[in-house]
Amino acid sequence: MVKDKKTKPSKELPLGFVDRKEKELLIRDFVISNIKEVMIKYGFQYLETPSFEYTDSIGKFLPDKERPDSGVFSFKDENKWISLRYDLTAPLARYVAKNYLEIPKPFKRYQLGSVWRNEKPGPGRFREFLQFDADYVGTKNLQADAELCVLISEILEKCGLDKKDYTVKISSRKLTDKLFEKLKITSKDQVSTTLRALDKIDRLGWEEAKKLLGEGRKDKSGDYTKGAKLSNDQIKKIETTLQGKIPDSEDISEILEIFKAYNFKNYKFDPSVIRGLEYYTGPIFEVNLNFQIKNLKGQTIQFGSIGGGGRYDNLVSNFGNLDCPATGISIGLDRLVFALMQKKDFKIKSTRPVIICVFDKDKIKEYVGILNKLRALNISSEIYPGEGKLKKQMEYANKLGSPAVILYGDNEIKSGKVTLKNLESGNESSIKIEELANEIKKLL
RNA sequence: GCAGCAGUAGCUCAGUUGGUUAGAGCACUAGUUUGUGGAACUAGGGGUCGGUGGUUCGAAUCCACCCUGCUGUACCA
Numbered sequence: 001m002v003k004d005k006k007t008k009p010s011k012e013l014p015l016g017f018v019d020r021k022e023k024e025l026l027i028r029d030f031v032i033s034n035i036k037e038v039m040i041k042y043g044f045q046y047l048e049t050p051s052f053e054y055t056d057s058i059g060k061f062l063p064d065k066e067r068p069d070s071g072v073f074s075f076k077d078e079n080k081w082i083s084l085r086y087d088l089t090a091p092l093a094r095y096v097a098k099n100y101l102e103i104p105k106p107f108k109r110y111q112l113g114s115v116w117r118n119e120k121p122g123p124g125r126f127r128e129f130l131q132f133d134a135d136y137v138g139t140k141n142l143q144a145d146a147e148l149c150v151l152i153s154e155i156l157e158k159c160g161l162d163k164k165d166y167t168v169k170i171s172s173r174k175l176t177d178k179l180f181e182k183l184k185i186t187s188k189d190q191v192s193t194t195l196r197a198l199d200k201i202d203r204l205g206w207e208e209a210k211k212l213l214g215e216g217r218k219d220k221s222g223d224y225t226k227g228a229k230l231s232n233d234q235i236k237k238i239e240t241t242l243q244g245k246i247p248d249s250e251d252i253s254e255i256l257e258i259f260k261a262y263n264f265k266n267y268k269f270d271p272s273v274i275r276g277l278e279y280y281t282g283p284i285f286e287v288n289l290n291f292q293i294k295n296l297k298g299q300t301i302q303f304g305s306i307g308g309g310g311r312y313d314n315l316v317s318n319f320g321n322l323d324c325p326a327t328g329i330s331i332g333l334d335r336l337v338f339a340l341m342q343k344k345d346f347k348i349k350s351t352r353p354v355i356i357c358v359f360d361k362d363k364i365k366e367y368v369g370i371l372n373k374l375r376a377l378n379i380s381s382e383i384y385p386g387e388g389k390l391k392k393q394m395e396y397a398n399k400l401g402s403p404a405v406i407l408y409g410d411n412e413i414k415s416g417k418v419t420l421k422n423l424e425s426g427n428e429s430s431i432k433i434e435e436l437a438n439e440i441k442k443l444l
Numbered sequence: 445g446c447a448g449c450a451g452u453a454g455c456u457c458a459g460u461u462g463g464u465u466a467g468a469g470c471a472c473u474a475g476u477u478u479g480u481g482g483a484a485c486u487a488g489g490g491g492u493c494g495g496u497g498g499u500u501c502g503a504a505u506c507c508a509c510c511c512u513g514c515u516g517u518a519c520c521a
Contacts, residue, residue: 012512059521071521086521119520120445198517209503219517223447247463278521301515394481402481423481 003267003283006098007069015185016127020334026347028130028337032112034158039110041152044134047109051116055081058090072120073144084116087316088133089328096137096326097319101249104112105138112333123301124293124335131192132307135328137316144253145227145283145311146258152287152307153266155331157160158338159385161289163266166306169286171273173310179241189436198242199274203302210235231337242271251283275308285329289339306339307331318340351379354440356395366408370418377437379444397423406436 013019013423020028060083064346066076068080072283074083074166084105088111096107111133121127134151136144149168151268157167157340176198197212204212216227230238241248252269259267286308293303309329316324342348352379354374356367367383374381384393397405407419412430420439431439 001506016510069521071466071519090521117520120518217517223517225446225518276521295514358477390479391477391481396481396515398481405480406478419479421480428480440516 014127016125018126022351024334024337024341026351027340028333030346031159031333031337032132032342033035035110035112035155038155038158039134042108042134042147042208044110046154047092047095047111048086048113049095049111051084051086051114052082053091053094054424056092057084058068058083058085058087058321061277068087071118073116077276085113086117087115087311088113088131088330089135092133092137093136093312093315093326095318095323096316096324100320100322101322103137106141107137109137110134112271118366123295124338125301126334129335130333131330132333133328133330135326135424137326140313140325142254142257145251145285145327146255146262146264148309149255149259149267149285150262150264150328150329152285152331153264155334156287157335160346161340161343165290165343167264167290169270169273169287169288170255170265170267170283171269171271171285172249172252172254172283173280174251174282175271176274178249179238182359183230183237184202185230185234190230192236194230195274196239197228198272201272202270203304206239210239213238239389255283274309275310279312279315280310281313282311283327284308287331288330291339291343293339293342303335303339307337351380352401352403353382354391355402355405356381356383356409357393357398357405357409359390364415366413370406370408370436373433374440377441379437379440381383406441 016308036046055068055074058072058383060072060074060081072086073360076082092109092111096103113131114128115131116128118127134148136148149170153166153168157163176195180186180194185194194213197209200212201209208217211228212225213230214227214232215229216225218224234299240304256269259265270286273286275286286305288305289303291407292300295301307330309327310324311327313325316322316326356370358367364383371381371383384396386392386396394405402423404423405421407421408427412418415430417430417432418436419428419430420436421442424443429439
């Protein structure tokens with residue numbers, strides 16, 4: 001006895017992967033078209049690199065490891081490990097190193113593409129998502145860093161956000177480096193724990209973050225996280241230094257000067273911005289939304305940043321003896337789209353076709369005649385593609401969200417006119433075939 | 445990874461000391477209307493009650509383990 005039910009394939013998706021429907025995709029297209037416009041305006045080149053890279057090219061092989069770390073999706077191809085990229089920055093560094101002699105320096109490129117992360121998904125975070133990256137490669141000039149902030153903000157506003165809806169936070173890795181040196185926080189472990197604790201200030205607040213700098217912290221689910229075990233004296237000094245409103249870092253002051261020249265004001269100096277631990281070497285930025293985000297159940301969730309970046313002057317040199325400073329910024333597009341859908345009531349133009357109802361299969365010639373006239377004018381339209389009575393056809397059109405149906409049965413054929421029914425108002429009008437397209441355009 | 449909560453129809457959920465063929469609303473299908481959707485009425489389909497094992501005459505209900513989801517936390521190169 002074989003139970004065939006057990007052999008049926010699962011209709012569930014792997015953890016962290018999602019289907020995306022038309023509404024979201026259309027808003028994403030809208031965002032992407034804004035991005036492209038801005039990037040062209042700012043003089044960036046469009047680039048695409050493949051989804052897979054050799055695992056060691058994207059920095060996944062640590063000296064003492066033979067297998068890729070968890071965090072990337074990998075498999076062994078012949079004898080080499082390859083992985084799905086986890087960001088667009090490492091592939092860019094690889095691309096620059098590979099094509100160093102051909103590309104103009106500085107090199108400005110932007111890229112849109114999916115990236116994959118093999119880790120636990122969170123609210124609004126998936127294991128496959130679309131990222132946008134803009135980078136300046138081959139320049140130490142901080143105008144590049146400043147312009148990235150300006151450009152990201154232009155993109156956000158073009159997508160419909162107000163100035164009060166977002167903030168570009170800026171800090172510098174040099175600031176914390178200097179501070180830690182002064183406080184003699186030198187062990188690698190302590191430095192990274194401290195940085196991570198500081199990274200959480202804006203989410204947890206100073207009081208909670210201080211626990212992480214000291215002994216440790218118990219979160220509201222009861223889980224306990226070990227702290228950096230700094231002395232009270234060190235903690236106090238960190239607090240007073242980082243709460244100072246005046247940036248004690250030359251690169252930040254310089255960027256702020258450039259912001260003035262651009263008349264860019266929607267930034268905030270925030271020393272708690274840390275961003276990843278490894279490759280940043282100078283200014284770092286993070287883009288945060290200032291409005292609440294809810295999940296599909298209507299609960300307000302911790303949304304985090306929608307993008308960020310910074311200067312990584314040593315990344316390209318990993319691939320060879322190239323002295324090639326660089327700086328870049330990226331946006332998580334799907335998260336931005338998710339947030340935008342809550343903020344703005346997007347009026348996405350209907351893409352649903354007008355339906356030509358079928359009364360009689362033998363009249364196909366008449367129906368196609370009307371269809372061709374509409375499609376010649378780029379009006380989305382179709383002859384009812386199913387089988388069934390008029391009622392069923394109306395239900396189909398309604399559920400689809402069609403703007404209108406066209407009725408062309410015996411009565412209409414006799415009178416030489418068609419009936420156009422507006423599905424929103426329910427009104428029907430009898431019009432000449434030659435005027436049909438114009439009437440429909442009024443509805444769209 | 446750690447912690448809290450939760451898994452009953454496509455969806456939202458009810459099912460209160462364990463007791464016949466497991467329910468509701470919405471959705472779906474058909475009809476009332478052989479040329480009219482979004483309203484109403486009638487009828488109907490659809491569930492190994494997350495899984496496995498155990499306790500019991502009997503389990504959606506009790507016990508154990510596992511799986512999955514949500515949220516928080518950690519990690520996020």
